[in-house]
Protein backbone atom coordinates (compact mmCIF):
# COMPACT_ATOMS: atom_id res chain seq x y z
CA UNK A 1 0.00 0.00 0.00
CA UNK A 2 1.48 3.27 -1.11
CA UNK A 3 0.10 6.19 0.88
CA UNK A 4 0.63 8.64 -1.94
CA UNK A 5 -1.74 6.64 -4.17
CA UNK A 6 -4.80 6.81 -1.95
CA UNK A 7 -7.58 9.08 -3.12
CA UNK A 8 -11.30 9.08 -2.51
CA UNK A 9 -13.68 8.00 -5.20
CA UNK A 10 -16.29 9.88 -3.16
CA UNK A 11 -19.66 8.28 -2.61
CA UNK A 12 -20.85 10.62 0.11
CA UNK A 13 -20.69 8.39 3.14
CA UNK A 14 -20.69 9.33 6.81
CA UNK A 15 -17.16 7.89 6.82
CA UNK A 16 -16.03 10.38 4.20
CA UNK A 17 -17.51 13.15 6.34
CA UNK A 18 -16.45 12.05 9.80
CA UNK A 19 -13.71 9.43 9.59
CA UNK A 20 -10.07 10.45 9.72
CA UNK A 21 -8.07 10.99 6.58
CA UNK A 22 -6.13 7.86 7.53
CA UNK A 23 -8.84 5.57 6.12
CA UNK A 24 -7.43 3.47 3.36
CA UNK A 25 -9.02 0.41 1.70
CA UNK A 26 -12.44 2.08 1.55
CA UNK A 27 -11.07 4.72 -0.79
CA UNK A 28 -10.36 2.12 -3.44
CA UNK A 29 -13.57 0.15 -2.98
CA UNK A 30 -16.22 2.83 -2.60
CA UNK A 31 -19.47 1.10 -1.80
CA UNK A 32 -21.33 0.36 1.42
CA UNK A 33 -21.17 -3.31 2.27
CA UNK A 34 -24.09 -4.92 3.98
CA UNK A 35 -23.33 -8.58 4.35
CA UNK A 36 -20.87 -11.19 3.22
CA UNK A 37 -20.88 -14.94 2.71
CA UNK A 38 -18.07 -17.19 1.58
CA UNK A 39 -16.20 -15.29 -1.12
CA UNK A 40 -18.91 -12.75 -1.91
CA UNK A 41 -19.59 -9.31 -0.46
CA UNK A 42 -23.06 -7.81 -0.91
CA UNK A 43 -23.47 -4.04 -1.00
CA UNK A 44 -26.38 -1.89 0.10
CA UNK A 45 -27.17 -1.07 -3.52
CA UNK A 46 -27.63 -4.75 -4.30
CA UNK A 47 -24.32 -5.19 -6.12
CA UNK A 48 -22.27 -8.35 -5.51
CA UNK A 49 -18.50 -8.45 -5.37
CA UNK A 50 -16.14 -11.41 -5.50
CA UNK A 51 -13.58 -10.96 -2.75
CA UNK A 52 -9.94 -11.37 -3.80
CA UNK A 53 -8.84 -9.26 -0.82
CA UNK A 54 -10.09 -11.56 1.94
CA UNK A 55 -9.54 -9.10 4.78
CA UNK A 56 -5.89 -8.79 3.71
CA UNK A 57 -5.46 -12.44 4.70
CA UNK A 58 -7.74 -12.50 7.76
CA UNK A 59 -10.47 -14.43 5.96
CA UNK A 60 -8.78 -17.60 4.74
CA UNK A 61 -11.97 -19.53 5.59
CA UNK A 62 -14.25 -17.04 3.85
CA UNK A 63 -16.87 -14.69 5.28
CA UNK A 64 -19.19 -16.13 7.92
CA UNK A 65 -18.02 -19.69 7.44
CA UNK A 66 -20.99 -21.79 8.63
CA UNK A 67 -18.94 -24.40 10.50
CA UNK A 68 -17.09 -21.74 12.48
CA UNK A 69 -20.13 -19.51 12.91
CA UNK A 70 -22.16 -22.29 14.45
CA UNK A 71 -19.47 -22.90 17.12
CA UNK A 72 -19.30 -19.19 17.92
CA UNK A 73 -23.09 -18.90 18.11
CA UNK A 74 -23.43 -21.82 20.49
CA UNK A 75 -20.63 -20.43 22.69
CA UNK A 76 -22.46 -17.09 22.88
CA UNK A 77 -25.75 -18.91 23.52
CA UNK A 78 -24.35 -20.55 26.64
CA UNK A 79 -23.04 -17.22 27.93
CA UNK A 80 -19.46 -18.40 27.49
CA UNK A 81 -16.92 -15.89 28.83
CA UNK A 82 -16.67 -13.14 26.20
CA UNK A 83 -13.76 -11.28 27.73
CA UNK A 84 -11.37 -12.86 30.17
CA UNK A 85 -8.02 -11.04 30.11
CA UNK A 86 -5.62 -13.95 30.27
CA UNK A 87 -7.60 -15.98 32.82
CA UNK A 88 -7.81 -19.70 32.22
CA UNK A 89 -11.05 -20.20 30.29
CA UNK A 90 -12.61 -23.20 28.62
CA UNK A 91 -12.29 -21.43 25.25
CA UNK A 92 -8.55 -20.88 25.73
CA UNK A 93 -8.00 -24.40 27.06
CA UNK A 94 -9.67 -25.87 23.99
CA UNK A 95 -7.79 -23.64 21.57
CA UNK A 96 -4.43 -24.48 23.15
CA UNK A 97 -5.15 -28.22 23.14
CA UNK A 98 -6.31 -28.14 19.50
CA UNK A 99 -3.49 -25.91 18.26
CA UNK A 100 -0.98 -28.08 20.04
CA UNK A 101 -2.45 -31.31 18.67
CA UNK A 102 -3.22 -30.28 15.07
CA UNK A 103 -0.37 -27.85 14.43
CA UNK A 104 2.58 -28.06 16.82
CA UNK A 105 2.65 -31.76 17.65
CA UNK A 106 1.62 -33.01 14.23
CA UNK A 107 4.59 -31.14 12.74
CA UNK A 108 7.02 -32.28 15.45
CA UNK A 109 7.58 -28.69 16.52
CA UNK A 110 8.15 -27.43 20.02
CA UNK A 111 6.90 -23.94 20.80
CA UNK A 112 5.43 -22.08 23.76
CA UNK A 113 2.48 -19.89 22.82
CA UNK A 114 2.31 -16.25 23.83
CA UNK A 115 -1.04 -14.56 23.18
CA UNK A 116 -0.38 -10.93 22.33
CA UNK A 117 -2.50 -7.84 21.88
CA UNK A 118 -5.19 -8.20 19.23
CA UNK A 119 -3.36 -7.20 16.06
CA UNK A 120 -0.42 -8.65 14.22
CA UNK A 121 1.83 -5.72 14.94
CA UNK A 122 1.62 -6.34 18.69
CA UNK A 123 2.98 -9.86 18.27
CA UNK A 124 5.79 -8.46 16.13
CA UNK A 125 6.59 -6.00 18.93
CA UNK A 126 6.67 -8.88 21.41
CA UNK A 127 9.05 -10.86 19.18
CA UNK A 128 11.46 -7.93 18.85
CA UNK A 129 11.33 -7.18 22.57
CA UNK A 130 11.95 -10.80 23.54
CA UNK A 131 14.80 -11.25 21.04
CA UNK A 132 16.51 -8.16 22.49
CA UNK A 133 15.94 -9.37 26.05
CA UNK A 134 17.32 -12.84 25.32
CA UNK A 135 20.43 -11.73 23.43
CA UNK A 136 20.98 -8.39 25.14
CA UNK A 137 21.64 -6.92 21.71
CA UNK A 138 19.67 -3.89 20.46
CA UNK A 139 19.88 -4.40 16.69
CA UNK A 140 17.50 -6.17 14.33
CA UNK A 141 18.11 -7.09 10.69
CA UNK A 142 15.08 -6.83 8.48
CA UNK A 143 14.73 -7.00 4.70
CA UNK A 144 14.13 -4.38 2.05
CA UNK A 145 10.51 -4.65 0.93
CA UNK A 146 9.36 -6.07 4.29
CA UNK A 147 6.08 -5.16 5.96
CA UNK A 148 5.53 -5.95 9.63
CA UNK A 149 2.93 -3.47 10.87
CA UNK A 150 2.38 0.10 11.92
CA UNK A 151 3.40 0.44 15.57
CA UNK A 152 6.84 1.93 16.07
CA UNK A 153 8.86 -1.29 16.45
CA UNK A 154 7.10 -2.96 13.51
CA UNK A 155 7.35 0.17 11.42
CA UNK A 156 11.05 0.38 12.16
CA UNK A 157 11.54 -3.00 10.46
CA UNK A 158 9.25 -2.25 7.50
CA UNK A 159 10.62 -1.01 4.21
CA UNK A 160 7.93 1.33 2.88
CA UNK A 161 9.33 4.83 3.36
CA UNK A 162 5.91 6.38 2.67
CA UNK A 163 4.27 4.88 5.74
CA UNK A 164 7.37 5.45 7.87
CA UNK A 165 7.54 9.16 7.12
CA UNK A 166 5.35 10.27 10.03
CA UNK A 167 7.36 8.46 12.69
CA UNK A 168 10.12 11.03 12.59
CA UNK A 169 13.20 10.07 14.57
CA UNK A 170 11.67 7.09 16.36
CA UNK A 171 12.63 4.13 14.19
CA UNK A 172 15.99 2.98 15.50
CA UNK A 173 18.36 0.02 15.69
CA UNK A 174 17.38 -1.64 12.43
CA UNK A 175 19.56 -2.55 9.45
CA UNK A 176 17.91 -3.46 6.16
CA UNK A 177 19.44 -6.29 4.18
CA UNK A 178 18.63 -7.07 0.53
CA UNK A 179 15.85 -9.57 -0.14
CA UNK A 180 16.19 -11.75 -3.26
CA UNK A 181 14.11 -9.46 -5.46
CA UNK A 182 14.70 -7.78 -8.83
CA UNK A 183 18.35 -6.91 -9.33
CA UNK A 184 19.16 -8.64 -6.02
CA UNK A 185 18.13 -12.01 -7.46
CA UNK A 186 21.48 -12.05 -9.25
CA UNK A 187 23.33 -11.29 -6.07
CA UNK A 188 24.07 -13.71 -3.23
CA UNK A 189 22.26 -11.81 -0.47
CA UNK A 190 23.01 -14.45 2.19
CA UNK A 191 26.71 -14.28 1.41
CA UNK A 192 26.46 -10.50 1.72
CA UNK A 193 24.86 -10.73 5.19
CA UNK A 194 27.50 -13.26 6.21
CA UNK A 195 30.23 -10.92 4.97
CA UNK A 196 28.76 -7.98 6.88
CA UNK A 197 28.57 -10.03 10.07
CA UNK A 198 32.15 -11.26 9.74
CA UNK A 199 33.66 -7.91 8.79
CA UNK A 200 34.86 -6.20 11.97
CA UNK A 201 34.95 -2.95 10.01
CA UNK A 202 31.41 -3.14 8.55
CA UNK A 203 30.09 -0.66 11.10
CA UNK A 204 27.11 -2.96 11.65
CA UNK A 205 26.81 -4.80 14.94
CA UNK A 206 25.54 -8.35 15.27
CA UNK A 207 21.76 -8.11 15.70
CA UNK A 208 19.52 -9.85 18.21
CA UNK A 209 17.40 -11.29 15.43
CA UNK A 210 16.70 -11.43 11.74
CA UNK A 211 13.01 -11.12 10.93
CA UNK A 212 11.72 -12.26 7.56
CA UNK A 213 8.67 -13.19 5.51
CA UNK A 214 8.93 -16.30 3.31
CA UNK A 215 6.79 -14.41 0.82
CA UNK A 216 6.84 -10.64 0.99
CA UNK A 217 3.15 -9.93 0.57
CA UNK A 218 2.76 -6.16 0.94
CA UNK A 219 6.23 -5.92 -0.60
CA UNK A 220 4.83 -7.11 -3.95
CA UNK A 221 4.38 -10.91 -3.68
CA UNK A 222 8.04 -11.78 -3.71
CA UNK A 223 8.61 -15.45 -3.01
CA UNK A 224 11.91 -16.31 -1.31
CA UNK A 225 13.52 -19.41 -2.83
CA UNK A 226 13.63 -22.52 -0.61
CA UNK A 227 17.41 -22.58 -0.73
CA UNK A 228 17.58 -18.93 0.39
CA UNK A 229 15.35 -19.65 3.41
CA UNK A 230 17.48 -22.66 4.35
CA UNK A 231 20.69 -20.67 4.06
CA UNK A 232 19.19 -17.87 6.14
CA UNK A 233 18.37 -20.43 8.85
CA UNK A 234 21.96 -21.76 8.76
CA UNK A 235 23.43 -18.28 8.82
CA UNK A 236 21.44 -17.44 11.97
CA UNK A 237 22.65 -20.67 13.61
CA UNK A 238 26.26 -19.93 12.71
CA UNK A 239 26.18 -16.38 14.05
CA UNK A 240 23.92 -17.15 17.04
CA UNK A 241 21.24 -14.77 15.83
CA UNK A 242 17.57 -15.53 16.44
CA UNK A 243 15.42 -16.14 13.38
CA UNK A 244 11.88 -14.76 13.49
CA UNK A 245 9.42 -15.71 10.78
CA UNK A 246 6.54 -13.29 10.30
CA UNK A 247 3.79 -15.63 9.08
CA UNK A 248 1.00 -13.15 9.74
CA UNK A 249 -0.16 -12.92 6.13
CA UNK A 250 1.12 -16.08 4.48
CA UNK A 251 0.74 -18.50 7.40
CA UNK A 252 -2.48 -20.32 8.39
CA UNK A 253 -2.44 -22.35 5.16
CA UNK A 254 -2.17 -19.51 2.64
CA UNK A 255 0.70 -21.22 0.81
CA UNK A 256 -0.66 -24.76 1.40
CA UNK A 257 0.84 -26.15 4.62
CA UNK A 258 -0.11 -24.43 7.87
CA UNK A 259 3.20 -22.58 8.15
CA UNK A 260 4.74 -21.01 5.06
CA UNK A 261 8.26 -21.99 6.15
CA UNK A 262 7.41 -25.70 6.00
CA UNK A 263 8.24 -25.75 2.30
CA UNK A 264 11.88 -25.11 3.27
CA UNK A 265 11.90 -27.64 6.12
CA UNK A 266 13.28 -25.09 8.58
CA UNK A 267 12.30 -24.24 12.15
CA UNK A 268 12.44 -20.55 13.13
CA UNK A 269 13.20 -19.60 16.74
CA UNK A 270 10.03 -17.53 16.86
CA UNK A 271 6.97 -17.33 14.63
CA UNK A 272 4.41 -14.54 14.52
CA UNK A 273 0.82 -15.37 13.57
CA UNK A 274 -2.32 -13.27 13.33
CA UNK A 275 -4.94 -12.51 10.63
CA UNK A 276 -6.51 -15.93 9.87
CA UNK A 277 -5.52 -17.63 13.12
CA UNK A 278 -8.95 -16.74 14.55
CA UNK A 279 -10.67 -18.13 11.46
CA UNK A 280 -13.50 -15.61 11.41
CA UNK A 281 -11.82 -12.25 11.13
CA UNK A 282 -11.77 -11.74 14.91
CA UNK A 283 -8.68 -9.92 16.16
CA UNK A 284 -6.05 -12.23 17.60
CA UNK A 285 -2.30 -12.57 17.40
CA UNK A 286 0.25 -14.87 18.88
CA UNK A 287 3.94 -15.45 19.13
CA UNK A 288 5.38 -18.95 19.05
CA UNK A 289 8.55 -19.17 21.08
CA UNK A 290 11.24 -21.82 21.24
CA UNK A 291 10.78 -22.88 24.92
CA UNK A 292 14.44 -22.13 25.74
CA UNK A 293 13.80 -18.49 24.85
CA UNK A 294 10.69 -18.08 26.97
CA UNK A 295 12.33 -15.87 29.58
CA UNK A 296 9.43 -13.45 29.94
CA UNK A 297 8.65 -12.39 33.49
CA UNK A 298 4.92 -12.80 34.27
CA UNK A 299 3.02 -9.87 32.75
CA UNK A 300 6.04 -8.48 30.95
CA UNK A 301 4.19 -8.20 27.64
CA UNK A 302 0.57 -8.11 28.69
CA UNK A 303 -2.57 -6.23 27.65
CA UNK A 304 -6.32 -5.99 28.24
CA UNK A 305 -7.29 -7.66 24.97
CA UNK A 306 -4.67 -10.39 25.08
CA UNK A 307 -6.65 -13.51 24.38
CA UNK A 308 -9.89 -12.80 22.59
CA UNK A 309 -12.32 -15.50 23.76
CA UNK A 310 -14.48 -15.50 20.61
CA UNK A 311 -11.29 -15.75 18.58
CA UNK A 312 -10.29 -18.81 20.64
CA UNK A 313 -13.63 -20.47 19.87
CA UNK A 314 -13.52 -19.56 16.18
CA UNK A 315 -9.80 -20.38 15.93
CA UNK A 316 -10.38 -23.86 17.35
CA UNK A 317 -13.21 -24.45 14.89
CA UNK A 318 -11.05 -23.16 12.02
CA UNK A 319 -8.31 -25.67 12.79
CA UNK A 320 -10.90 -28.47 12.87
CA UNK A 321 -12.46 -27.20 9.63
CA UNK A 322 -9.04 -27.15 7.98
CA UNK A 323 -8.45 -30.76 9.00
CA UNK A 324 -11.90 -32.09 8.09
CA UNK A 325 -11.87 -30.43 4.66
CA UNK A 326 -8.24 -31.18 3.84
CA UNK A 327 -7.65 -27.56 2.98
CA UNK A 328 -3.97 -28.14 2.27
CA UNK A 329 -4.86 -30.37 -0.68
CA UNK A 330 -7.57 -27.98 -1.81
CA UNK A 331 -5.04 -25.11 -1.93
CA UNK A 332 -2.83 -27.23 -4.23
CA UNK A 333 -5.67 -27.64 -6.70
CA UNK A 334 -6.51 -23.93 -6.68
CA UNK A 335 -2.81 -23.01 -6.87
CA UNK A 336 -2.58 -25.03 -10.10
CA UNK A 337 -5.58 -23.21 -11.49
CA UNK A 338 -4.27 -19.75 -10.57
CA UNK A 339 -0.75 -20.46 -11.83
CA UNK A 340 -2.09 -21.64 -15.18
CA UNK A 341 -4.48 -18.74 -15.54
CA UNK A 342 -1.83 -16.14 -14.75
CA UNK A 343 0.89 -17.65 -16.90
CA UNK A 344 -1.29 -18.49 -19.87
CA UNK A 345 -3.83 -15.68 -19.92
CA UNK A 346 -2.17 -12.70 -18.24
CA UNK A 347 1.62 -13.01 -18.62
CA UNK A 348 1.03 -13.85 -22.29
CA UNK A 349 -0.49 -10.38 -22.90
CA UNK A 350 2.95 -8.75 -22.68
CA UNK A 351 6.42 -9.87 -21.74
CA UNK A 352 6.59 -6.79 -19.52
CA UNK A 353 3.97 -8.30 -17.21
CA UNK A 354 5.40 -10.58 -14.54
CA UNK A 355 3.46 -12.99 -12.37
CA UNK A 356 4.69 -14.36 -9.05
CA UNK A 357 3.28 -16.37 -6.21
CA UNK A 358 2.52 -19.72 -4.70
CA UNK A 359 -0.38 -21.40 -2.97
CA UNK A 360 -3.18 -18.87 -3.01
CA UNK A 361 -1.21 -15.65 -2.94
CA UNK A 362 -0.30 -14.29 -6.36
CA UNK A 363 0.83 -10.99 -7.80
CA UNK A 364 0.66 -9.48 -11.27
CA UNK A 365 3.55 -7.03 -11.50
CA UNK A 366 2.91 -4.23 -14.00
CA UNK A 367 5.77 -1.96 -12.88
CA UNK A 368 7.29 -2.16 -16.39
CA UNK A 369 3.96 -2.03 -18.13
CA UNK A 370 2.17 1.19 -17.27
CA UNK A 371 3.16 1.16 -13.60
CA UNK A 372 0.94 2.48 -10.84
CA UNK A 373 -1.49 4.29 -13.15
CA UNK A 374 -2.10 1.12 -15.15
CA UNK A 375 -2.39 -1.00 -11.98
CA UNK A 376 -4.93 1.43 -10.55
CA UNK A 377 -6.94 1.39 -13.80
CA UNK A 378 -7.04 -2.42 -13.69
CA UNK A 379 -8.18 -2.70 -10.08
CA UNK A 380 -10.75 0.09 -10.52
CA UNK A 381 -12.17 -1.61 -13.59
CA UNK A 382 -12.24 -4.93 -11.70
CA UNK A 383 -14.23 -3.22 -8.96
CA UNK A 384 -16.74 -1.89 -11.51
CA UNK A 385 -17.05 -5.43 -12.87
CA UNK A 386 -17.66 -6.87 -9.39
CA UNK A 387 -14.24 -7.93 -8.11
CA UNK A 388 -12.37 -6.60 -5.11
CA UNK A 389 -8.62 -6.88 -5.65
CA UNK A 390 -5.91 -4.65 -4.19
CA UNK A 391 -2.48 -3.33 -5.16
CA UNK A 392 0.76 -3.81 -3.27
CA UNK A 393 4.49 -3.52 -3.85
CA UNK A 394 6.70 -0.61 -4.83
CA UNK A 395 4.42 2.29 -5.86
CA UNK A 396 1.43 -0.07 -5.74
CA UNK A 397 2.35 -1.69 -9.04
CA UNK A 398 1.50 -5.28 -8.17
CA UNK A 399 -2.07 -6.55 -8.31
CA UNK A 400 -2.49 -8.93 -5.38
CA UNK A 401 -4.71 -11.98 -5.75
CA UNK A 402 -5.67 -13.24 -2.30
CA UNK A 403 -9.02 -15.05 -2.33
CA UNK A 404 -10.34 -17.00 0.66
CA UNK A 405 -8.80 -20.50 0.56
CA UNK A 406 -12.33 -21.88 0.59
CA UNK A 407 -13.49 -20.06 -2.54
CA UNK A 408 -15.55 -22.26 -4.84
CA UNK A 409 -13.74 -23.02 -8.11
CA UNK A 410 -16.41 -21.41 -10.39
CA UNK A 411 -16.22 -18.18 -8.33
CA UNK A 412 -12.42 -18.27 -8.50
CA UNK A 413 -12.66 -18.68 -12.26
CA UNK A 414 -15.19 -15.86 -12.54
CA UNK A 415 -12.87 -13.55 -10.56
CA UNK A 416 -10.00 -14.50 -12.88
CA UNK A 417 -12.10 -13.81 -15.96
CA UNK A 418 -12.89 -10.31 -14.61
CA UNK A 419 -9.14 -9.65 -14.24
CA UNK A 420 -8.61 -10.86 -17.80
CA UNK A 421 -11.38 -8.65 -19.13
CA UNK A 422 -9.95 -5.62 -17.30
CA UNK A 423 -6.47 -6.30 -18.72
CA UNK A 424 -7.76 -6.76 -22.25
CA UNK A 425 -9.87 -3.61 -22.16
CA UNK A 426 -7.22 -1.36 -20.63
CA UNK A 427 -4.25 -2.84 -22.46
CA UNK A 428 -5.92 -2.27 -25.81
CA UNK A 429 -7.04 1.30 -25.06
Ligand SMILES: Cc1ncc(COP(=O)(O)O)c(C=O)c1O
Nearest residue numbers: 119120121147148149246248249
Ligand atom coordinates in the same frame (compact mmCIF):
# COMPACT_ATOMS: atom_id res chain seq x y z
C1 LIG B 1 3.51 -9.82 7.14
C2 LIG B 1 2.74 -8.91 8.02
N1 LIG B 1 3.18 -8.63 9.25
C3 LIG B 1 2.51 -7.83 10.08
C4 LIG B 1 1.32 -7.23 9.70
C5 LIG B 1 0.61 -6.32 10.65
O1 LIG B 1 -0.58 -6.91 11.10
P1 LIG B 1 -1.73 -5.98 11.70
O2 LIG B 1 -2.23 -5.15 10.56
O3 LIG B 1 -2.78 -6.92 12.20
O4 LIG B 1 -1.13 -5.18 12.78
C6 LIG B 1 0.82 -7.47 8.42
C7 LIG B 1 -0.42 -6.83 7.95
O5 LIG B 1 -0.71 -6.73 6.78
C8 LIG B 1 1.53 -8.34 7.55
O6 LIG B 1 1.11 -8.60 6.32
